Amino acid sequence: MPQYYQPEIETASRDEIVKIQNEKLVKQVRHVYDNVAYYRDLMDKKGVKPEDIQSIDDIHKLPFLKKDDLRECYPYGLLATDLKNCVRIQSTSGTTGKRVVAFYTQHDIDLWEECCARAIVAAGGTNEDVVQVCYGYGLFTGGPGLNGGSHKVGCLTLPMSSGNTERQIQFMMDLNATILCCTPSYAAFIAESLKERGYNPGDNKLKAGIFGAEPWTEEMRHSIEEGLGIKAYDIYGLTETSGPGVAFECSEQSGMHINEDHFYAEIINPDTGEVLPEGEKGELVFTALDKEAFPLLRYRTRDICVLTRGKCSCGRTHVKMCKPMGRSDDMLIIRGVNVFPSQIETVLLNEGYSPNYMIYVDRKNNTDTLDIDVELSPDRFSDNVADMQEMEKKLAAAMRTMLGIGPKIHLVPPKTIQRSEGKAVRVVDNRKLH
Amino acid sequence: MAVKQLSIFIENKHGRLSEAIKGISESDINIRALSIGDSSDYGIVRMIVSDLEKARNLLGENILSKVTSVVAVKMDDKGGALYKILRALEEAEINVKYTYAFTSNKQLGAYVVLRVDDVEATEKLLADKGFVLATDEEIRA
Numbered sequence: 001m002p003q004y005y006q007p008e009i010e011t012a013s014r015d016e017i018v019k020i021q022n023e024k025l026v027k028q029v030r031h032v033y034d035n036v037a038y039y040r041d042l043m044d045k046k047g048v049k050p051e052d053i054q055s056i057d058d059i060h061k062l063p064f065l066k067k068d069d070l071r072e073c074y075p076y077g078l079l080a081t082d083l084k085n086c087v088r089i090q091s092t093s094g095t096t097g098k099r100v101v102a103f104y105t106q107h108d109i110d111l112w113e114e115c116c117a118r119a120i121v122a123a124g125g126t127n128e129d130v131v132q133v134c135y136g137y138g139l140f141t142g143g144p145g146l147n148g149g150s151h152k153v154g155c156l157t158l159p160m161s162s163g164n165t166e167r168q169i170q171f172m173m174d175l176n177a178t179i180l181c182c183t184p185s186y187a188a189f190i191a192e193s194l195k196e197r198g199y200n201p202g203d204n205k206l207k208a209g210i211f212g213a214e215p216w217t218e219e220m221r222h223s224i225e226e227g228l229g230i231k232a233y234d235i236y237g238l239t240e241t242s243g244p245g246v247a248f249e250c251s252e253q254s255g256m257h258i259n260e261d262h263f264y265a266e267i268i269n270p271d272t273g274e275v276l277p278e279g280e281k282g283e284l285v286f287t288a289l290d291k292e293a294f295p296l297l298r299y300r301t302r303d304i305c306v307l308t309r310g311k312c313s314c315g316r317t318h319v320k321m322c323k324p325m326g327r328s329d330d331m332l333i334i335r336g337v338n339v340f341p342s343q344i345e346t347v348l349l350n351e352g353y354s355p356n357y358m359i360y361v362d363r364k365n366n367t368d369t370l371d372i373d374v375e376l377s378p379d380r381f382s383d384n385v386a387d388m389q390e391m392e393k394k395l396a397a398a399m400r401t402m403l404g405i406g407p408k409i410h411l412v413p414p415k416t417i418q419r420s421e422g423k424a425v426r427v428v429d430n431r432k433l434h
Numbered sequence: 435m436a437v438k439q440l441s442i443f444i445e446n447k448h449g450r451l452s453e454a455i456k457g458i459s460e461s462d463i464n465i466r467a468l469s470i471g472d473s474s475d476y477g478i479v480r481m482i483v484s485d486l487e488k489a490r491n492l493l494g495e496n497i498l499s500k501v502t503s504v505v506a507v508k509m510d511d512k513g514g515a516l517y518k519i520l521r522a523l524e525e526a527e528i529n530v531k532y533t534y535a536f537t538s539n540k541q542l543g544a545y546v547v548l549r550v551d552d553v554e555a556t557e558k559l560l561a562d563k564g565f566v567l568a569t570d571e572e573i574r575a
Contacts, residue, residue: 383500410475
């Protein structure tokens with residue numbers, strides 16, 4: 001059984017990897033400087049010229065890109081090639097106002113799918129496997145990424161997309177799926193649904209699962225592994241860099257190898273921007289080394305993380321990142337969807353509610369729940385319960401449109417949500433994720 | 435003609451109702467009628483009280499309240515009385531949002547309170563059909 005999808009690069013020596021990174025970075029900085037006016041301005045403002053970047057060691061000289069930059073540049077501002085060279089657009093799930101759209105050339109799609117293929121092979125996948133992909137298909141990168149990776153490996157691919165658990169289980173059992181790709185919470189839900197229907201963990205043919213797009217704990221891993229009778233592997237990625245497959249777990253199941261021939265990772269102090277040495281905890285920053293259409297340099301992910309370069313028993317030499325330990329902003333990941341409290345505030349103001357609210361996130365029966373307490377203003381108070389329920393429904397629908405997931409709205413009397421003097425505490429996350 | 439109803443918004447939590455009406459209870463105000471509509475999160479308490487303005491002041495600023503006009507119709511104290519009223523409204527296609535009933539010792543009678551969109555039209559219809567409507571003053575007295 002092959003252990004690696006691309007053995008030469010996945011097990012390359014440190015020197016070889018650095019050599020690849022040096023060459024790719026110098027070329028990429030020139031490409032971005034010449035083609036992306038927005039980033040050229042950032043570099044000019046910082047007084048950095050492409051000539052100043054001679055090797056990967058010079059990367060710290062480059063300016064950072066933040067999510068706000070991406071919003072400002074919507075839709076074409078960071079595009080580094082002609083649209084006629086692009087073949088695909090993917091987009092982030094629900095973001096305030098403008099979404100982030102990412103462009104791909106065929107080359108970009110291929111490298112992304114190769115990264116996913118590495119993850120599938122690392123989870124034991126071969127061309128004999130049946131891969132059931134129940135990440136969402138469409139603008140979301142989860143489905144298309146794993147689907148493409150599965151094709152590259154030569155697996156029989158079941159492009160199920162998300163939802164319809166009844167059908168998922170039927171296909172899983174009837175078509176002998178061996179590898180399951182979805183969010184960890186959906187995997188746990190499927191495990192539970194199988195149990196409810198009287199199946200034992202040994203009744204399915206699954207051997208592995210590749211689970212990502214949301215935070216999950218070791219406890220959750222154990223419960224999924226037990227419930228489905230599989231090995232559960234983590235996968236990491238974000239639309240801004242390509243999608244899932246930026247990093248993936250190997251048989252050691254302790255940290256994810258970053259595909260650092262394509263994505264260079266740094267850990268910085270989120271307050272000062274200073275690069276931190278290996279092993280220190282800080283914000284994860286990615287540079288896409290050879291993407292053509294949407295090549296972000298030094299993109300701040302806001303994920304708090306640690307990088308380690310210790311020897312791995314799987315034989316891969318690429319640097320490992322731990323599971324993200326939190327965020328350096330206030331973003332929540334709920335049912336795999338990125339949610340910012342500011343989006344919730346925007347909807348409340350748009351719909352004429354007071355910006356006093358509390359967000360409660362929890363995980364019940366392996367599904368994330370989102371509850372929002374909203375203060376009722378005097379002019380909206382009706383003595384008729386049906387009118388009030390109609391109001392709650394309308395607000396929940398507006399939230400769903402903005403966030404991509406539907407919250408439960410709770411109307412509370414005015415002035416009952418605590419006012420704070422300093423930074424307001426608006427979010428209570430009762431999930432134990434980190 | 436219409437009767438003024440006081441509605442207040444409270445959380446559906448232990449002790450909230452008694453807390454809300456504590457001030458009223460300690461005064462000389464009499465609650466003539468009471469009805470509550472609720473969800474799992476909140477309750478809407480509707481009252482007809484003997485002194486509306488005073489009651490509203492006693493609730494204080496922290497309790498969300500509002501005054502709505504409702505129709506109070508006197509019912510005969512015998513079977514089928516409510517049905518007759520509801521049939522009359524139904525025939526005229528008047529939609530009732532909610533309703534509740536109470537009895538008054540002073541007036542020696544039973545009343546049904548109707549919450550409708552068009553109070554005036556509803557009152558005219560019922561009066562034309564021979565129903566007896568209560569005035570705000572009668573109920574409060």
